[in-house]
Each structure stands twice: as C-alpha cells, then as structure tokens.
Amino acid sequence: MRKITRHNFLKAAGTGALALGAIPLLGRFEPFADASPRRVYTSSNGVLRATLTLAPGQARIGDQIVGGMLLYNGLYPGPVLRARPGDRLQLTVRNGMNIPTNTHFHGLHVSPLPHSDYIFLNLKPGQTYTYDVQIPADHPGGLNWFHPHRHMYSDQSVYSGLAGLLVIEGGAAALPELQGVRRRVFALQSTGTKLVDGAVVLDPLVSSTAVTTTLNGHVMPTLHMRPGETQFWQFANASNQAYYRLAIPGHSFTVVEEDGSMRWVSEDTEHLLMPAGKRFGIVVTAPRTAQTLKLTTTGDYQGPYSDYRAADLATIVVAGDPVPSRTVPKELAPRTPIRADEIVKRRVITLSESYSDATGPLFYVNRMRFDHIMQHEIFKPVLGTAEEWVIRNAPSTKQGGARESHPFHIHVNDFQVVAQGIWDPKTNTQVTHEQVIPKGTMDTVNVRPDRYVVLRMRFTDFVGATGFHCHTLFHEDHGMMSRFDIIDSAGDTGAATRATPLLCDI
Numbered sequence: 001m002r003k004i005t006r007h008n009f010l011k012a013a014g015t016g017a018l019a020l021g022a023i024p025l026l027g028r029f030e031p032f033a034d035a036s037p038r039r040v041y042t043s044s045n046g047v048l049r050a051t052l053t054l055a056p057g058q059a060r061i062g063d064q065i066v067g068g069m070l071l072y073n074g075l076y077p078g079p080v081l082r083a084r085p086g087d088r089l090q091l092t093v094r095n096g097m098n099i100p101t102n103t104h105f106h107g108l109h110v111s112p113l114p115h116s117d118y119i120f121l122n123l124k125p126g127q128t129y130t131y132d133v134q135i136p137a138d139h140p141g142g143l144n145w146f147h148p149h150r151h152m153y154s155d156q157s158v159y160s161g162l163a164g165l166l167v168i169e170g171g172a173a174a175l176p177e178l179q180g181v182r183r184r185v186f187a188l189q190s191t192g193t194k195l196v197d198g199a200v201v202l203d204p205l206v207s208s209t210a211v212t213t214t215l216n217g218h219v220m221p222t223l224h225m226r227p228g229e230t231q232f233w234q235f236a237n238a239s240n241q242a243y244y245r246l247a248i249p250g251h252s253f254t255v256v257e258e259d260g261s262m263r264w265v266s267e268d269t270e271h272l273l274m275p276a277g278k279r280f281g282i283v284v285t286a287p288r289t290a291q292t293l294k295l296t297t298t299g300d301y302q303g304p305y306s307d308y309r310a311a312d313l314a315t316i317v318v319a320g321d322p323v324p325s326r327t328v329p330k331e332l333a334p335r336t337p338i339r340a341d342e343i344v345k346r347r348v349i350t351l352s353e354s355y356s357d358a359t360g361p362l363f364y365v366n367r368m369r370f371d372h373i374m375q376h377e378i379f380k381p382v383l384g385t386a387e388e389w390v391i392r393n394a395p396s397t398k399q400g401g402a403r404e405s406h407p408f409h410i411h412v413n414d415f416q417v418v419a420q421g422i423w424d425p426k427t428n429t430q431v432t433h434e435q436v437i438p439k440g441t442m443d444t445v446n447v448r449p450d451r452y453v454v455l456r457m458r459f460t461d462f463v464g465a466t467g468f469h470c471h472t473l474f475h476e477d478h479g480m481m482s483r484f485d486i487i488d489s490a491g492d493t494g495a496a497t498r499a500t501p502l503l504c505d506i
Helices: 154-159 473-477
Strands: 040-042 047-061 064-072 080-083 088-095 104-106 128-134 142-147 164-168 182-191 193-196 199-202 212-215 222-225 230-237 244-247 253-258 261-269 272-274 279-285 291-297 311-318 343-356 360-365 386-393 406-410 416-424 444-447 451-458 464-470 481-486
Touching (some): 047 080, 142 154, 142 279, 154 473, 164 182, 230 272, 386 444, 464 473
Parallel strands (some): 080 164, 182 230, 222 311
Antiparallel strands (some): 047 064, 088 128, 142 164, 193 199, 230 279, 244 272, 386 451, 406 444, 406 464, 464 481
C-alpha cells in the first residue's frame, strides 16, 4: 500500500476524497478583491498555455504612475495562473529586459529538471524559453506564486514587480463548509519611490519604514462583506524582503492553509507573521452588525535594515442584509507526521553574515557563499527517504553582520517543523529546546537571531539539482543560498543534472 503523504491525498474535511482529475475550478473566484481585475490564465483540457513577457514598464500605484519597473505582460502584479492537480503548465517566457532571468514556481512539488522548475537556467536578454511543467495528479491545492530566480538578479526582479500568483485548485477551498463562499486571493508587495527629473520611479534603497504596501497592486482597497458573512482569503507575500503581520484589530480568523497546502488542523488566531515567500489561507467571518474594519499589518522588527512598521492595508465594509456564517472543523486532513525512526540522516545548516567597507554585506550558508563557479558542499538526500535538518541563525556581529531574521525556504519538497529553541553561537550550545507538534507542512519558516528550528522532510517523486536559501532576496543574491541534489538509490540525479553546470545557458 502506498504511504499517505502530503502529495497523495485530497480530503474534504473527513467526508471522503475528491476524485483525482476531477477537482473543479471553484466558483466566485475573485483574484483582485473589489478592485480592477487583472489577467487570469486558466487551464483547459488539462493544459494551461500562456506567454509571459518580462519587460520594463510602469504601473499605477495609488495615485501615482511609477516608472522604472519590471513587469510580466505589463501588469503589476503579474497575471494569475489557475490550474488543477494533474494539469501541465506550458509557458513561453520571453526576456525583454536587459538582465538575465528564469522562472521559479514557488511552492510547487514538481521536477527541478530543465523545462520544469529549473532555477539554474540563464535566460539572456532577448531569448525565449518554453516551460512544460507537469503538476502531479495528487498535488495539494492551495496558493503558490512564480517569480524570477536567476541568482544575483532575484532581488532586483521581484522588487521591481516581477511576481504572479499560481493557484492550484482543491485543498482548503474544496472543504464542504466553504462551498459557495466568496473567495479572494491577494499578492502582498511593498514598494518605495523617488522623484527623478519630475517623474516618479521605483527606489530600491528606500527604508523599510517608508514603503507602500499594496494588495494586488492596489493601495488601501475596500473589501465588502455582509453581516455574518464568511469568506476565504488566500495571501502570498510576493515581496522581495518585506515582513507582514496580518491582523483585523478586534477580530480573529481561522487558518486553514499554509504554503500552498491545507493544514491538518485549523487554528484560530488574531495575527499572522508572513516573511517573504510565505502563504496562508484564512477563513474570515464578519461581525453580525454593520461596521467598518481594517485589515492591517501590525509591524515586525527583523533587523536594523528591516523595521517594518504598522500600516493599514485595506478597508473592510460590513453592510447589507445578514447571512448565515460558516464554521470549518478543527480536523481538516489526515496527519502524516515524520517519525524519528524514519530519519536516515541529520544535517546542520548555519546562516550567517558579515560586513566590511571593502566587501559590503556578504551572506553565508555553513560559512560558504553560493556562486556559479563552484559549490563547495552539496547535500545529496536520497529519493524515498526522510531527513532532519537543523536551521540556525548566527548573527555574526563580530564580523560586522547585523542581527537579522532569515526566512528559510526550500524548493521541490516541503517540511514539518518539529522543534525550536535558542542557541549560543559563541559556544555552539543549545540554551532552550522546545518540541513542536506540526499542524501541517510548509516550505518557508522564519528563523530569528540566536534561534534554531528543527525540520523534517521526505524526499518524494523527483530527482535533480535544486536549492534552499534565505527568502530575503538581497541575502540570497549575496550568498545565502545552497544547491542540493536529490539522488536515487543508486546515487544518480539523472543525465540532465549530471550534464548541468551551476549556470546553464539555453
């Protein structure tokens, strides 16, 4: 019997599995809230075909036309891709910029080989590349996103506007209790601007205390709810480095999805911390009386360069005739924890940084910086096994490094956090250790200074070279990234990987 994993079940709140290949495109899908619509590409007959042209452009942000941006098909944010488990993404990507690029399908459990989620591609200016990504038939439903992942240009690309949402149908959206409710997806992005020769242009050096946060490119949109109405909202932090702590002051909401997959158990909370790259799906129920609320970020200090202040993100107007509310169950899906006796290897990953006037800021994984010339240490997990990784944040202040948080993100396979605590980098000893009971799986976790997290993951379905990194993209571009190769039981990663350098031209 095949072992149940995150990738081979689609449950509807314990009422029975939805047939694979029959996941519907759920109705009342509202990708851009109560604001102007953008382009949505939807799969048809099992294939989603689209062309994405990356080129310089401008966009309206609030009451300003902002230049100096990089956009997918001239849109900010980029178009929404909407597919089902089992579909193929056939995307033609055209590079109309003056910098190299590629495309990463953030959150998808798909092959990392060429023409799929291949992050080592070097698509030069003027070139075109065709992606043919096969989504597994048992892929979890949820919200993911896509963005360039060309090392040394990721930060510039995403900050300048290159990000789009990627919805896989099913998951929490298919819960019986949420059928017929209004569904919204949101791309959270932060931008800063400056005035140059009378024109408003993007400012990549603006302080984190002076950024403007947008939802789907809109500043302070109005969201409408009826008294008692329940809605399903999915958020993706599609920024290059911003942190958001989402809240509706005076109200709670229910978390049912994390990092593109339905949680095993739902959780009521009053706020959600979202580092760069993070996604959540929440169930929001309006109060029974007419009133006006705010969707806010309450702020989060991530270091001397990342002090994100509290800000209002949207106005929520509750008005009209009352409607019945919905409630989701506590137990959402079968729990599939990774047991200690499944672990075949344990690894330690230390994230650190340094600074000098001569080099500027530099960032490290296990004291090594990623580059395209050589990789000093390549982890090689074996397909079909499980590993335990300890991720540690060493501030390295003696080397001039700042005390900053790092959102650790991994490609292809997700993980379960099973422990966390404080450690002392000076003595390399644990100060505290706390067991964590996973509520589900994730692919991005925040690691604060002098802290560590312990995660476990199964390597299933795919071999090939891929990566993990800090999703503060400035940190990634300046070294805080590492390649790892998923190999089969014979030690092979496939001919395509064996012939692939760390930077591959088409």
